Amino acid sequence: MYTLQIEHGVKDFEMWKGAYGADPLGRTGSGVLAERIYRPVGDEHYVVLDLDFATRGEAAEFLERLRSKVWSMPSASPALASGPKARIVEQVDVAGRA
DSSP, X not given: OEEEEEEEEBSOHHHHHHHHHHOTTOTGGGTOOEEEEEOOTTOTTEEEXXXXXXXXXXXXXXXXXXXXXXXXXXXXXXXXXXXXXXXXXXXXXOOOOO
C-alpha cells in the first residue's frame, strides 16, 4: 500500500474542510482507498492528511493533479495558508499490539 502524506497550514479549518469535502478531484474515483485527517494538538491552523492507494502510480497521479489543478489555483484552494508539503510513502511493515 502507498500513502500520499500531505500537510499544510490553513487559514480556517472549517473553510478548508468544506473545500476538501467538495472533493474536486474525485478521491474515490482516483483510487483513494482510505483517508485520515489530523490536526496537531494545539494548532487548529494546520492539517495533516494520509490518503491510501493500492499503487504508487495512482498516488503519484493524484499528487500531480493536486499540484496542477488545486494548489496552483488560489480560487480552488482558498483556505490554504502555506504551501503544501507532500510525499508518497510505502507501507513496509505492520505491527499490532494486543
